[in-house]
Every structure is written in structure tokens, then in C-alpha cells.
Amino acid sequence: MKYAFVNQAKSEPFPKGRGICSNCDAELIAKCGRVKIWHWAHKGKPPCDPWWETETQWHRDWKNNFPADWQEVSHIDPLSGEKHIADLKNPFGLVVEFQHSPIKPEEMASREAFYENMV
Ligand SMILES: [Zn+2]
Helix, strand or coil, rough: CCCCCECCCCCCCCCCCCEEEECCCCCEEEEEECCCCEEEEEECCCCCCCCCCCHHHHHHHCCCCCCCHHHHEEEEEECCCCCEEEEEECCCCCCEEECCCCCHHHHHHHHHHCCCCCC
């Protein structure tokens, strides 16, 4: 992920950084290496969002066209409690998901059903 909460502020990864996940409140560790894009990872466990994929520069470039407050917003289904992190969610409730790799139609349908107002 691009963002974690560090001292209540939405923060990008920095070397030796520690933060909190906006989706599950778990501890995140900043991964600031040379190969993968700098990101936050859940400490010692898989990501809390099974829909989350490793990000590429392509993803980041798209997200960076929008305000930081709109990026990586946790979205909760009030009935089921299911949570996922939207690539973008604007203040009007529109979710935008950037998808560069192939995805099955059923998978796309389940994301559209979850977010409802999604492109
Ligand atoms: Zn999490």
C-alpha cells in the first residue's frame, strides 16, 4: 500500500517506517527497497484485503492524479462488515479501481457489487 497512518497522519513509506493499516488497524512496516516500489506491508502476515495486489508504477501514476485523501480509502459493507481498500474513493462516494492485469468477469462483478458506485 502507498499509505499508512503514522501519528494519525496518512503517510507514504519511509525507511524504517512503522504505521497502522487504515483497513484493519494492524501494524505496517515500510518496505523501501530497490526492486519493488516503496510500499507498506502488514507485519508478518498477508494483507488484510484479499483483493489487494502488489502495486506497480502504473497503479501509482494513476492514483497520483488524485488528491491523497481520495487514495486507498477503506470501504465497509454496513451489513456484512466486509472491508476492502478502494484505489480511489471521492467525497461523493464514487470508487475508482485501476486494473492493469487480467481479471475474471465474476471477480469484476463481485467488486462492482461490493462498491456499488464503481468504475
Ligand atoms: Zn490491514
